[in-house]
Amino acid sequence: MSGDAGTGREEPRMSDETTPGHRYTAELAGEIEARWQRAWEDQGTYHAPNPVGPLRGEVPEDKLFVQDMFPYPSGAGLHVGHPLGFIGTDVFARYHRMTGRNVLHTMGFDAFGLPAEQYAVQTGQHPRVTTEANIDTYLRQIRRLGLGHDERRRISTIDPGYYRWTQWIFLQIFNSYYDAEQGKARPIERLVERFASGDRTWDGKTWAQLSKAEREKVLNEHRLVYLSDAPVNWAPGLGTVVSNEEVTAEGRTERGNMPVFRRNLRQWMMRITAYGDRLIDDLDRLDWPEKVKSMQRNWIGRSHGAHVDFAVGEHEITVFTTRPDTLFGATYVVLAPEHELVEALVPAEWPAGTDERWTGGAATPAEAVAAYRRAASTKSELERQENKEKTGVFTGAFAVNPVNDERVPVFIADYVLASYGTGAIMAVPAQDQRDWDFATVFGLPIRRTVQPPEGFDGEAFTGDGPAVNSGFLDGMDVAEAKKAVISWLEEHGRGRGTINFKLRDWLFSRQRYWGEPFPIVYDEDGTPVAVPESMLPVELPEVDDYSPRTFDPEDADSEPSPPLSRATDWITVELDLGDGPKTYRRDANTMPNWAGSCWYQLRYVDPTDTESFCAPENERYWLGPQPSHGPGDPGGVDLYIGGVEHAVLHLLYSRFWQKVLYDLGHVSGEEPYRKLFNQGYIQAYAYVDKRGVYVPAAEVVERDGKHFFGDEEVRQEYGKMGKSLKNVVTPDEMCDQYGADTFRLYEMSMGPMEVSRPWATKDVVGAQRFLQRLWRNVVDEETGQVRVQDADPDEATLRLLHKTIAGVHDDYANMRYNTAGAKLIELNNHLTKNFPDGAPRAVAEAVVPMLAPLCPHVAEELWAKLGHGESLAHGPFPTADDRYLVEDTVEYPIQVNGKVRARVTVAASATQDEVKSAALAEEKVAALVGTTTPRKVIVVPGRLVNIVL
RNA sequence: GCCCCCGUAGCCCAACAGGCAGAGGCAGCCCCCUUAAAAGGGGUGGAGUGCCGGUUCGAAUCCGGUCGGGGGCACCA
Structure with missing residues (x-):
């Protein structure tokens, strides 16, 4: 990570002599958090059992698979915007885990890619070294947040044990064709059989008369992955070709903003167009934001x-x-x-x-x-x-x-x-x-x-x-x-x-080093031959130079020269592929960055399986169609959260691979992600001085609506958080200054998950004050002793408690974490006001579990202090008692011509007529109505009365 | 140019399905604790929902127009 995070700003608040020894300070929070994180890890608290295989265990029927979009382990480390979605999925996962479901939630890394390679080119260090260091940093940062991940299921696309299966899936696709009559992919052997037994000819020759190379040429026209000489997007400045999806409307590369030229080059293509109809039609079966669906429809066109x-x-x-x-x-x-x-x-x-x-x-x-x-x-x-x-x-x-x-x-x-x-x-x-x-x-x-x-x-x-x-x-x-x-x-x-x-086939090769090698070799005729499964993975060779040849970005006539082509020892290989040892030439391209993320949900399900990419029983259990979702359920991850920027790229490619695997009988679900949710972004203010230079946002002060850096007035901008804008706030800093639970609560309280909003460090304290007050209602700040009261709570408290329980259930289930938090604060404020000597135990024992999804560490700590030996991770979560949800009496506001003029309280069981007479009898109303007969009296049961004169 | 989303208190946001505009937090103000301070405690004022019009007994919510902000697509035949 960048070494500057967490330095130079405010020091964590240390308790001094006057702070009570057991106040819930950042320091205490930090101690509690580290302790619980260790305990969870030691006890495997978040391990989710599989039906079969190494991770086998007791599996409840009721499961939930929650997934964050695959992060790229950037060298810059995290800022407070990154974990928003991660915390959101964690809260959702924790809530459902507490209510008894088998919840699969973990996180791995999409670790191949350009930035690591470019860094390697600059420093001469192997991209694996820098990438792995970045992953360590990333893991350390997210670990502090208390995310309930099954860490046994961490995967990384650069791991040969992972990309072995990426290559294996590539071969499945390579060895298939799209049968238009059946409307699905089938093994290429079926096509060979048809050609061999049919009377079709090619240039006058029957199938039997064709040479091996000629047959391969014919099959190339049908394979779902094929070699093409069609025009592709060549970016000389990057030294690689890129897919249509990676070219902006301005005709430049999405990464690097380099000019793109159309060139005829021999490249691997994936026949995604064969799936155009299904990719469009099946959108109707998905619980996705309309916006994303329409972007995909538009793209497929x-x-x-x-x-x-x-x-x-x-x-x-x-x-x-x-x-x-x-x-x-x-x-x-x-x-x-x-x-x-x-x-x-x-x-x-x-x-x-x-x-x-x-x-x-x-x-x-x-x-x-x-x-x-x-x-x-x-x-x-x-x-x-x-x-x-x-x-x-x-x-x-x-x-x-x-x-x-x-x-x-x-x-x-x-x-x-x-x-x-x-x-x-x-x-x-x-x-x-x-x-x-x-x-x-x-x-x-x-x-x-x-x-x-x-x-x-x-x-x-x-x-x-x-x-x-x-x-x-x-x-x-x-x-x-x-x-x-x-x-x-x-x-x-x-x-x-x-x-x-409008959709074109997917250009699938890149002239890069840091990606999956193709499991393909070429024979003496230049015919591509699949590397047998037994020889997978085809591992990346060591090279001296990780860089492709790059050119003047405007040099349209330049030719790609992939780094692997220079690995001469590797590129030529002697293999026995059935007709004796022969010399073959390896494919020097690598797969695009999207390959690894096309199927990772399947590997999360069965991360250590060495026999298959994912055992069918495990796939069916976690990702198969569910009867509870009705007929026509396409299966897939139960909740997939990420930014909207992957609307067409990753989400389209991934759906395509899933459908091929489905057609070939490898998976039971037709779609990878049943429900998709786009979280908003956390943005930030940045400040520019007169010279147009960014100044550190943390040191800017506001006076009379103007912003000053020192004595100089600076201009406020609003947008991304980034190093160059000098407005980065890191989760590490927030954990130091407030604790992870406070940080989590604040992020979730800022607004609904889908809304983008500005970061405001000064507001974080509100979340901390709440946790301090809650802590104080349970624990004596001076002695650290529990101070809950055993007496039964009064009726009003019970009513509020059960109303809160009902509301919080609903909010968690619908990802309204901001209102769930508000309801807990409201209840806690009631406790503070009415129980100065400590909360009633019965209430405390409900509030603490209700807090747990948002603030798991402090909830565990309080739960333990209340005398419970078991972790709260698997519940109990309180249930509302309907008795306290129905009111005996109802107060009706009485409107006269639409304006509230009076109120009247009647029994909840009162009929509409009774409410009407009670309203008309109310003195202020009677005075307004006088002797006239109201033209109309509207009684809305349980809500109000409106009298129209 | 076309399509989509959003405008509620100084700020971030609530308001089930049209029914009392305020749940919660920040900031503000008052008080308490304190030699002092606050990221301690207690309390409290504040908006008629961007603007115009319509439907309705009743509109933040539905409809039309308009202004402002954000996003997607953009010679796709």
């Missing part, structure tokens, strides 16, 4: 439409459209500049009478096209997006509209994206604004095929309406016309209905 074939001479352009109903209004066709057909279409001369605006000033179509393509290829993604003015050139070719045999010009233009649909569109300017804009620039005809409503004065009309100028479609609405034209196209062999996805 399913749209229903049609492919339509336009003949161009002997060639055919297939366009994708979501509006086949407007086909009669297609007045030109546009190809993306990169479209493979472009060159084949271009004639030698401009056709006679070609509009000057179409030629780009070039003498021949070939020149115009070449110039335009060159210009488009040098534009960055950002430039393409920023400039929304339509550009393009005519190819010189004409296509034939299949429905009306009309000749329409073919253009290339960069407003058509090569990577979406077929990279070609039919342009219908009357019904699409982009096409309208282009048509206007180039003077192309615009023909309405959907009648806009009367008075419509816009340009393109995209709404519903009757078809016009559309032959056999005339009069139909959009939906009808779509159906009709698709059947016409299918009948005439000119097109077909289709579903298109």
Whole structure:
């Protein structure tokens, strides 16, 4: 960790001569916390038993699996924002553990990744060394917080015992194909059997006639992991390729903000697109925030439409459209500049009478096209997006509209994206604004095929309406016309209905050192061969230089050179893979950072299993579908908490792997995370002086609404907590100054879990005062003796107690920790006021367990002081007695014309009529009503009476 | 440009399903303990819910508009 945390600020508050010796100070809290943390660890208090295997034990039917998003062990250590979610899951887990459920809660590390590698490049230290040191620091920091983790289940993605199984899953995916008929993944052998027994041929050869390399080439087209030469995102500045999901809207890398270029490179791809439908459809079965679901739907981007074939001479352009109903209004066709057909279409001369605006000033179509393509290829993604003015050139070719045999010009233009649909569109300017804009620039005809409503004065009309100028479609609405034209196209062999996805296959290789090696070798033909399971894991070799070759970030023509390719002893290997010892070449790429987090919930369940990645019995118990969640339950972690930033990356990849494993019969759940919850962020103020330099936020004081650093006024900013902003507050400091329980309580009291809020160290004391008062109600500060009273509490206290119990149950179960805390404070304030000589034992013995999920250490300590030998971790948690929840009498506010004028108390059993008469009889009300008859009297049972005059 | 979320006391936040605007904390103020101090104790004032309009007997809550803040998507055919 950064060595500066916890230094230089306020010293922990030490008790001096005048502080009572047994007051609940930070010092005492620290002592109690360390002691209980040790006791929990020694006794394995949070060990959750498994049905089978090394962690086997008695398993109650009622289980709960709570998971935090996989942390990356950063070298900077934790600030107070990081543990918010961890504490939230811990409170939830503790509450449910106390009510008797078998609760699985632990934490491991997603420890491969760029920062450790970059640090290694700088220092020459092995990334494993720095990563492991970071993990130690991280563990020490979270241990102080009293998180009830099953520490037997700690895992780390960089552990060969872990990545062995990451590689194993990779091989499962590699050895599968997607059977479109069955709608699921199946072993590749099934496909081989089909090919071998069928009469299909490849270039005239039957399966039996194909060479091994040729067969492998065919299978590569079907495997769920395959080698591709398609354009990928190459970031020369990072020396690696990255996935679509890792590229920002500005066309730069999410990590490092480096420019990205499209390059054809041979890379591993995962066929996630095969799962597009299921990834979208199954969102409906998940208890996730709508926001995240809609982000995933958006990313997958399913749209229903049609492919339509336009003949161009002997060639055919297939366009994708979501509006086949407007086909009669297609007045030109546009190809993306990169479209493979472009060159084949271009004639030698401009056709006679070609509009000057179409030629780009070039003498021949070939020149115009070449110039335009060159210009488009040098534009960055950002430039393409920023400039929304339509550009393009005519190819010189004409296509034939299949429905009306009309000749329409073919253009290339960069407003058509090569990577979406077929990279070609039919342009219908009357019904699409982009096409309208282009048509206007180039003077192309615009023909309405959907009648806009009367008075419509816009340009393109995209709404519903009757078809016009559309032959056999005339009069139909959009939906009808779509159906009709698709059947016409299918009948005439000119097109077909289709579903298109925005989602692309997942680029799965990186040219890095610090990641999982691929369990793949290449034979003398360059054919990839899976490393047998028995030889896993393929371990990372030692190298001298951890860095990939990086380049000038703008050098689009550079070539990736992964660090592993330089490990010459490792890269060449002699293996016997069944046909005798032969020399193979290893794959020099590593897997992306997301690989390890795609399946870690499965390993939490069975962390030490050496026979399988997770025993089926354990998987079914912790992660399988639950009857209590009704039919169609997809299974998964019961509560998964983390930030919203993983909405598409991790959460999409993880769902994909889960579905493959499900199809292959390795897991019983179709989804990895049944319920997802996004916690808010803790943000902080930062202060900038006149020079624009950040000053230490802890030393800034506020006077009259202005902020000063020393004598200088500074400007306040609000945002992230970070070293460079000089506003970091660490959990270590908070534990030193207040104790972990106070810190936990404060974080949970700041507001609901999902809300982002500003950190305010000065407010933490409120949580500490509460714990001190509670402590004092149970323990004599001078002697340390328990001072609870044995006499029975009075009726009012019992009523408040049981109301609190009922409320706190509800709050914990619904993650409303802020209101749970408030209810406990309210009850404690009542005790302080009414029982100056100590709380009644019966009440204290209920309050302490109710506090335990939020503040486990002090609760354990008080529970022990009250004479209990057993830890509170597994309960008891008090239950509310209904007797005290029903009131004998009810006080009704009486409104006259909506304003509260009086109150009246009646028996809780009073009928509405009785309440009404009691209200009307009340003197102030009677005076207001006078002799008139109220127009209306509304009695809301249990709440109020409103008299309308 | 399109879509989503949020505006309650000086600050962070409560208010079940439309029913008395305040549970809790910080800060403030008063008092007590103390030689003194407070991260000790006790007590206490304070907002009509960003703004405008509508529905309703009744609106923080529902609807429409508007302002402010945050987020997502952005030539996806």
